[in-house]
Amino acid sequence: MTPTEFLVLTRGPLFDIAVTIFVFGIVLRLFEVLILGRKADLAAARGAEFKPGMATVMRRFVPDREKLQGSPVVTILGYLFHVGFFVCLLLFVPHIELIHSTLGISWPGLPTAMIDAVAVITMLALVGLFINRLNSKLLRFLSTFEDYFLLVVVFLTLFTGYLAFHRIVEPYPTALALHLLSVELMLVIFPFTKLMHTFTAFLGRYYNGAMYGRRGVES
Amino acid sequence: MSGTSLQRGLKAWMEEMDAPVASFFSSCVHCGICAEACLFYTETGDPKYTPIHKLEPMRRFWQQEFTLFGKLLKTVGLSKPVTDEELEEWETLVYDSCTLCGRCSMACPVGNDITYMIRKAREGFVASGHVPKGMVGAAGRAIRIGSPMGVKLSALEAQIRHIENDTGLKIPVDVEGADYMALLSSMEIMNFPEYIEALARIFKQAGVSWTLCSEAFEATNSGIQIGSKDIARQLVQRVVDGAEKLGVKYVISPECGHAYFAIRWEGPNLIGREYKFEVVHILELLDQLRAKGRLKVSEKFDERLTFHDPCQIVRKGGVLAETRNLMGMIASNFVEMEDHREHNWCCGGGGGVSSNERADELRIKVFSRKKKQLDAVAPETLVTACANCRLMLEDGLEEYHMELPVTGLTEMIAEKLVEEEK
Amino acid sequence: MSDHNTLGEILRERGVSRRGFLKFCTATASMMALPPTMTMAVAEALEKAPRPSVIWLSFQECTGCTESLTRSHAPTIESLIFDHVSLDYHHTLQAASGDAAEAAREEAMHAHHGKYLLVVDGSIPLGDPGFSTIAGISNLDMLKETAEGAAAIIAVGTCAAFGGLPHAAPNPTGAVSVSDIIKDKPIVNVSGCPPIPSVITGVLAHFLTFGGLPELDQYGRPMVFFGQSIHDRCYRRPFYDKGLFAETFDDEGARKGWCLYRLGCKGPMTYNACATMKWNQGTSWPIESGHGCLGCSEPDFWDAGGFYKALSIPTSDLAGAIGTGLGVGAAVGIAAGAMAHKKKTDAEHEREPLTVEQLEGES
């Protein structure tokens, strides 16, 4: 297979398949979660549900003192990684183009030099998180194969993107195809791994906030 | 089905699964932040006490039964079914090292309400027969005698006579049509009868029409701690029947935290209908009286006071501002511990741990968290609002050789009440 | 064709001054990434370069490559160099045709066996030999036959180098490149659709100067011309880096000369010398004239997604994929969810209350 054929494959049919599985999986998983439903709470409410639910969704974005003290590495690197990843994903022009072509929406991108720096920071954060997972007794205990594997997969999406952008791997079609391939891998496993928290964390936070809110507590 | 069995336990889990549980399990990223929020981990450094890890068997069961992918994993043998041995191993994690304090639920970055799930997990453990003996004993006494500590009506009557003789106050029992029906916890009857006296004094001053109920005076609910809805339902039903028979408008939960959570928040869901009365926590009522000017104190305490927030009342129960309003009324030198209100650390004995002797050693060990908190502010008296917390605090303080009196907020108020001439 | 034997003689005869010649040598040296000190060596080598015999075979092609080389508006040293070679066979350019032409080819093959240069443009059909024949000889046979005695082969244009347009899906003729067939000869791919004329002559100059082939990239292209991407040398690159893009061919951005990425420019994946050598004697080049790069020097550029589709956009029907995912996901999700929900409610209905007696019996 020539590099261009490889690129055409990853840019065409494989991307199609990956996106189909991704969307299928997300929808399936969301149904699996939501159809289980929630029993109506018969206890007289002290507070509302909706507003506190939404408030908790927002509040858990903010790292508090306890997290910074108790889990500084996870909190700081985790934060860097999440922000960095989304900056690279959503503010790099070629990515915006992709979104524009599929969803028809578009926004201005960041200068590539900035994306470049953010990508490096994000990759370093991921490496740090990986090392931390291996080093901390607590995290080593909690970690499953999936936890390490996903760090690698997410790292690969950034790393291959970085290689392609800087043409470290030649020829370019191969580099771009590798990038697409790693993204496709991530898309395919996404719904069936903890990556799903990208969606369910919002549900979970909402439920948490709503259940506590009903009892008059800000959670 | 006659006895308990793994099958029965798994079936109980089947019932417990709901959308929140499914989102929580789907979301966990194994970040370990919940561990740092749980005193069983922070004080032992043992990772097995990580809150979410306590749910590992239930998570697998959920994945295998409620997700297509999990079914697939199970079919190809990559995900092993839950076994009796496993539940046995996890029993200590779920009961001995969790007080259902809710602190982890406040910390998880993806919003997992882990406590909510541990409460549900216990349904499966109890139905499969993996429960600590001490808690079974308490539940048995609660069902047969009416109180987990085996306190009978005659014992309560003796205490009432005692208080009436000592103080000349009247403690009404079974008064039909009273506004309020007060509940007690066995610990209050046996260890802290001052609480009953305090109620009598305060209600007299404030002119509250109240009564005790001879058929339903016990507020604590061992069924919830052990994790059995069926047992919990019977206990709640007694209170509901008593209150409806007397026709009261309100039922007053005692200070006891688990009692409050049981009767206030779980009760209606257990009996499957809304109450015909309202449940108020004693501190809520006292704060209402305070706001209406019906509760007056003559002076404040000068000592340095701090307040231990009982998890079930404050963080999980929602009685927050009331505690500080009332403290403000009686304390001139009030200090907050570093983590307070909904971020307070548990006394270590909630969630049935106090009735599980097997857990005593661990409970005392993790009390070191409370010690650190207290050492940092060095109060002269520690105020709380839960008889169970109070017992656990006293026990812990003694073990750590700390001289610090512990008292209940209601009693503190009663002590400084303005004596009005009749 | 000249009768003189060295390039120097030809140039002088055509009135090229010494200064002009040296200027060309300097340019050639720098084009070939040689240090300036090598200019004299290049000049000397070229001056004395003997006339090599060249056989030019054209297969499935459009003559664009020959045009590119010959249709210079003014006579250039490049064209003179080209003149210098003894083009013994080129069926488009030569006067002879039919048997006479074939005879010329065979003669050259015999006379210069092992020494002649073979230049090929156009792809070779493998589907049916009858798709393209010359004097009744199929392209495949002619290529094999002629390659046999060649010193080296220069595949000119993307068709000869990679299959090019005839190779584009669905490739009805089964077109392949020279290197797909000939495995035992040094081959230089001078890709491009068409290739830049100076690149062809540059390769010839290199051959003449050093008697061998230049350093090649992984696609067999001379590194000196194909070592850098269009994107890396593009003068619009600062706009790309700043995130300033033309959205249409006549908008504000287009007028300001912003980057053409969003309009489908394939510069980032294309290796060619356009950005530095430009076209038409350095007049301009596609991106400078306002159109994105098509990627014409890359293998399969016809099939690498649409010319006006940004490089990062999937070539497939993503909306369809999303639709399918949504539909199937919802159907399976509802079915699975309903089953799960039923399990849960069944468990509730079948429930028998747990009693303390049962508990005490166990523990």
Ligand code: SF4
């Ligand atoms: S509820 Fe409290 S004791 Fe239980 S796991 Fe969570 S933090 Fe630990």
Ligand code: SF4
């Ligand atoms: S804090 Fe939440 S996400 Fe992190 S390990 Fe605990 S349950 Fe999982």
Ligand code: SF4
């Ligand atoms: S116009 Fe094309 S080659 Fe030039 S910077 Fe933009 S994308 Fe790159």
Ligand code: SF4
């Ligand atoms: S700019 Fe691109 S498409 Fe145009 S001639 Fe150069 S390589 Fe070919």
